[in-house]
Amino acid sequence: MNRPVDLLIIGAGPAGMAAALAAAPSGISIVLLDDNPLPGGQIWRDGPNAQLPTLATDVRAQLQHYSNIHLHSGTKVVALAGPKRLLLEDAERGWVLAYDKLILCTGARELLLPFPGWTLPGVTGAGGLQALIKGGLPVSGERIVIAGSGPLLLASAATAKKNGAEVVRIAEQAGRRAVSGFAMGLWRWPNKALQALTLASGAYRLSAHVIEAFGSDRLEAVRVQKGSRVEDIACDRLACGFSLVPNTEMGSALGCEVRNRAIVVDEWQATGLTDHYAAGECTGFGGSELAQVEGRIAGLVVVGKQDEARALWPERQRWQRFADRLNNAFALDPALKTLSKADTLVCRCEDVPYAELADHSGWNTAKLNTRCGMGACQGRICATAAQTLFGWEPPHLRPPFSPARIATLACLDDAGTAI
Amino acid sequence: MLELSIDGQPLRVAPGTTVAAALMASGDHCSRTSISGQRRAPLCGMGICQECRVTIDGLRRLSCQTLCRDGMHVETQP
DSSP states (O other), X not given: OOOOEEEEEEOOSHHHHHHHHHHGGGXXXXXXXXXXXXXXXXXXXXXXXXXXXXHHHHHHHHHHHOTTEEEETTOEEEEEXXXXXXXXXXXXXXXXXXXXXXXXXXXXXXXXXXXXXXXXXXXXXHHHHHHHHHTTOOOTTOEEEEEEESTHHHXXXXXXXXXXXXXXXEEEOSOHHXXXXXXXXXXXXXXXXXXXXXXXXXXXXXXXXXXXXXXXXXXXEEEEEETTEEEEEEOSEEEEEEOEEEOOHHHHHHTOOEETTEEOOOTTSBOSSTTEEEOGGGXXXXXXXXXXXXXXXXXXXXXXXXXXXXXXXXXXXXXXXXXXXXXXHTOOOGGGGGOOOTTOEEXXXXXXXXXXXXXXXXXXXXXXXXXXXXXXXXXXXXXXXXXXXXXXXXXXXXXXXXXXXXXXXXXXXXXXXXX | OEEEEETTEEEEEOTTOBHHHHHTTSTTSOOEEOTTSOEEOOOSSSSSSOTTXXXXXXXXXXXXXXXXXXXXXXXXXX
16 A cells, blocks of 8 residues: 555645645645545535636645645545545545545535425525536526525525526525624624625515425425515525534544534644544534634644644634624524424435434434435435434444445455455 | 536536536436435535435436536436
8 A cells, every 4th residue: 555645634625725735835745635526615616607716716726836735626535444544436446545644624514404395306505506506507597595594595695696596585594683783793804794795685584484395396486484474485496504514424433522513623723633633614614714724724733833823823713703603693593493294304315204203212213213314315414404403413424424336345355444 | 518418318518517507407407216206406516415416427426526528428317
C-alpha cells in the first residue's frame, strides 16, 4: 500500500477548501475528497445555472495553484479500513487511503420532515431545489412554493426567481418576533444585512407552514397554514426544508464525540481523537463565513502554526455569535411534529408509514420491527426526522456508509481488513 | 450541447448539467420506483437521500452527483 498522505480532508466546501489552502504552503501532501463532481460544497455549487461569487472562484483557482493538494471529486468514503485508513470509491474504482491527520469538513444537510404528500414528484428540499436549479434544472415559468425555515428559503427563492420561476409563496415557520429580532441584530454583520435586503420578497409569510401537498402523479397544489387560516396554492413545485443538520455520521463512525447533533471540537478544531479535526457545518450549523475561518484554523493547527490559528479566534467568535442568533431565531414550532397522517411515509427507502413507527419507544425497536432506516439512505433522512418527531437518538452509521460496488468492498481483503 | 438518453428517449442538455436536473425536465420527471410502487423524483439534491438513484450505462449512480455526458444511457424504470 502507498505511503500515508500527510493530511486528508473530507469535504471540499468552504471549510475543506480553506483548510487545504491554510495547510498547503507548508508543503505537506494533502488529499481533498468530495462526493460531488466539483469542489465548492453546497453554497458554492457550480453548474449551468450557478453564478459563483468571486470569492468562490478565487478559492478554487488557488487550490489548483498548489501541486501538493490532490483533489478527488466524485469520491465517497465507503468504510473504515483500520486505524487511519479509509475505503474510498469513485465512479471507476475503489481503493484504501491511509492518512496521518484528518480534517472532517462533511458539512450539513437539510432537515426534511414528513407531511402528507411529501413523496410526490415535484416536492424537494429547499436547498435541494436550489442545488438542482444550479445543476441545470429549468424552472422558467413554473409556480413554486418554498417552505420550511431559515435564511435558506430566501436564498432558494432568489435562485428560482433569477431562473425565471414565479415564487408564489415563501412560508417560514418561525414567528414575527423571532425573525424580526434576528433581522434587527444584523447590523453587527453588515454583509449579512445586505444579503437579507437583497433576498427580501413580498411572497414571504411568517408563522406559516405546509400542512399537505396534493397531486395524483405529481405535485399540483399545497395547503399552507398561517395562524388559524388555511390557504391552498396551485403550484408546480414545493421546496421544503427545515434548516440544516450537521453531517456527523463519519465523525461518529471514527469515534469522535457528537453532542447536540454536532461533532465536538476544542478551540483548535481538534476532536477528542488524536490527529482528527473537524471544521465547518459538521461541528454545528453556522454559515460559510464561520466554516471558512474554522477550516483555516484546522489547516494551520495541522501544520503546527498554532500562533496564526490563535489570531483567527476572534473572527471565529464573531461568526459564531451570528450562528447562535440564527439558530435561536429559527427554532422549530412543535406543530411541525404532528403534520404526518397515519399513512404518511416517514422512511422513503422502505416505505414505512408514520402509524407503524409512532408506537415504538426508540429507533432500534422501530427499525427492527418495521425496517425503517434500513434502505439506501441508511436513515439519513428518516432517522433525522424521527429524532425531531419522536426524540429518538439516531443510530450509528454502519459500513458500507453508502451503497457501494462489490469490487470496492473486495479492496478491504487486499488491505487485510474486515469490514 | 450534449445528447443523452433517458429511458430510451433522447435529450439535449447544456454541459455541466447533472443527470438529476436532466431527468426532472424529461419523461415523467422521476428517477426510480419505490418498493411499494410509487414513482419518486430527486429530493435532497445533494447526495444524501438516495431518491435520485438511477442506472447509468449499467451502473447504479446518484443522478444528483453525476454530470451528463454525451451518449450516456440513463434508466429510471425498475
